[in-house]
Amino acid sequence: MSKPTRRKLRDKWRLKKWFSVITPPYFGEINVASIPADEPSKLMGRVVETTLSEITNDFSHQSIKLYFVITEVADSTAKSILKGHEYSSDYLRSLVRRGTSRIDGIFNVKSKDGYVTRVSVVAFTKARVKASQEKAIRAIMRQVLEDKARELTYDQLCHEMVLGKIGSDIYNLTKKIMPLRHVGVRKSKLLTAPVVPAEAEAEGVVEAKTEV
Incomplete structure (x- = not known):
């Protein structure tokens, strides 16, 4: 590589500015990363783990891994929302026991404020279950998630998924069917988020959605 080319690369790097990636309020507005960019617009849509x-x-x-997507940049701060989360593979493997059953449920739910999320719930029982018991437990998973999504904003839903409140509610409702050793939201993924056009924002009208 010629010296002029090296110099151009160094100059381009010097022009970059560092931006602090901040978690949303429902996760404490904490600085979780610093990212360089020569233009703030290039940070939009970037995902931080x-x-x-x-x-x-x-x-x-x-x-528990968290993924935040940058949605807004102001000055040297990049604001984000939760794009999704998941259990680590090692943790999932550690939950497996002989003589027990694993029950999975995957559901798409829409929060009160219009965010559509794919939610994967996993339950591990203390003993093997019958097909009828598995079906009943999965039905409770669905009902809890649909009720929560209908009542909660996306911020609130994220908080309850990640910190275990939804898992705790499912656990309490399934006791009479089969005692569970563990139940929780093992993975979530934001599919679409509402978009408020400038002209509709003033009127408080949501008209469109966008993939995240």
């Missing part, structure tokens, strides 16, 4: 333990300072949350 971290763990829940980095936010809560609780090592027991190390197995």
